[in-house]
Amino acid sequence: MENILRIKMGEEGGPKITVEPIGQYAGLGGRALTSAIVSKEVPPDCHPLSEDNKVVIAPGLLSGSAAAMSGRISVGCKSPLTGGIKESNSGGQPSQVLARLGYAAIVLEGKPESDDLYMIFINKDGVKIVVDNSLRMLGNYETVEKMKQKFGDKISCISIGPAGEMRLAAASIAFTDMELRPARHAGRGGPGAVMGSKNIKIIVLDDTGLPMRQPKDQEKFKEANRIFVEGLRKHGVTGEALPAYGTNVLTNILNEAGAYPTYNFKQGTFAGASKISGETEAALETERGGVATHGCHRGCVIRCSGIYNDKDGHFVSKQPEYETVWAHGADCGIDDMDKIAMLDFLDDNYGLDTIEMGVTIGVAMEGGLLKFGDADGAINLIHEVGKGSPLGRIIGSGAAVTGKAFGVEKIPVVKGQAIPAYDPRGVKGLGVTYATSPMGADHTAGYATATNILKVGGFVDPLIPQGQVELSRNLQIATAAIDSTGMCLFIAFAILDQPETFQALIDLLNSFTGLSLTADGVAEYGKKILTMERDFNMRAGFTKEQDRLPAFFRKQRLAPHNVVFDVPDAELDQVFNW
């Protein structure tokens, strides 16, 4: 991972490929690298779909190695959805493969003058970019199938669907999983639209003949990995709950807590929750010959995913995750798991962010376009997006645009990005992160629950309400750091509860890179990333007024607890004061 691959799409005579040493970006990976490149090289005031924007695709620092759970990949750009900096990350195989190919990042830049569509192929012998207009407006599944026929099944792919080609603001970038299915997505913030604006349909990666990346200190690395894996396996969340039920294990609980946003954030409980819960989903998967415990990339030991089949045992989609099930389910009043799985597949195939699409349809329901609970209507709407009809283009542009188009007051977005599956009136601490994250409303922005070990920002008493701002700050710092390692964020639970597992993570990083990071060093790394991101947004014109939740969260009480979001603005403005 000593090189950065730049593909300049706007050069005279066609796309130009350059490979350059990582240079000034040495020591950075994943989110740290994408945010550093975007922050330094993209003019903050540029149009997100212009030649000035760049798509940066970066594996984590540990990706491509034998480190367990190191298969996350980050995508950075200026977001067409939020107008600010974006890092969206995904699982799947490409992170490991790209790292083994030796690239710390692929940077897609410029914009071609013609409307030809390009396919990029990368292997140990180099990089080829060719025009392939036969891929135009194909879904991700069909596109990858064509690549499989052409290059065999030892490849992994990064692609966009029709939504990306149409440059819709909710478009995702798909990453193939172990079965070569384009089922993993960098969905949030519309990075697929930016890739589409460069006319790049797919990047095919082949690491045949290349070895695993080797650590600087083999023995220490091996021992740290052993302790790390042991820690993940023995922990109740990473070793039991997630493998058994996936992330959707949260549905019943959030519903019980009254913080499960239902009918476009009207109330905090959904009568049909048990029908779409992780417990029900896992039982259905097993009964129908699918899989309830499955990894999204090689080297995953948590295996929180699965395979969802229909009643006849045919593949429908990968196991829809908690956020997807909620967005297309409770938020739209839909309690049919089969329909939700179909919506998940359609989102993946057309290349759309499932959270944005679910929330958008909920907003459209509020606006009277269709009724809450109308599952077939929701499926038709996603097909409209895939077809590119005028209605579909509005829906594919996300909740904020759709809300305006249908005259809806209650639009659950921050910085233009849909709010995920935890009502901030019930779990206010998450509301602080939704409001202040440079990424827009993002449940993963403050996810790395290891702040008590990192003690970033000093020790915080978690039992006083005023601790929420400090905790959100610390969580965002820890998350930014983990997002840069290539590690799946779900490791956070084991490192929260088990100091030896957290130490094993630091030992993994140090033995692999030769660095001498400490817990303090990790915290500083996280702060550096957030500072770059905040700086970009400020230069793009963001002020503290964008660090706010929509007004209805302060005014409309959430049943059954009858609570509002009441963290003062002045406190929100303190989140990044370190």
Next chain:
Amino acid sequence: MSIEDFLVRQLGLAKDLVENRISTIFLNGCCVDHIETAVIEDGSVLALSAALPGLAGASLRRGGYYACLRESITRSEEIFNGRMHEGVIVVKLFNLLIGELGPVFLKKGIIMFRSDIAAFFRGCNQDFWNQVESAHLEDRSVVSSILAGEDIYRGAESILISVCEPGDRE
């Protein structure tokens, strides 16, 4: 009675299991941090869960480090006066606890509505019935297949059902 009394003294669960395994508890939809003082009353709804993922999962955890993130839905501190009364409560078991605590409750006996119990038995497949050695209704031995009909429960709105292992009835 307190939640701790119910779980440890009435159900007979090991204190260690209650402490470490039942990490997330809701009483009437509110997060519980202190099971020794949270009071269950007639009509209460008690939900029990193992550890959960996500920051939300960590926040909802009993007495967890991130409890302040959800203080608006936390059950207020109570003072338990130690008095006990008879009553009926609803217990919800989630995720890993379904398999782990389900047998304990089934053995003690659970109350189900007439329509629910008949519907449940109607939905059971042959594998289930193959494992039923005998069925008893009010101490009368009955053919197990009749349990799926609502008629046999006529006159009762709710039914106490308990599941015995071989040898338990002797």
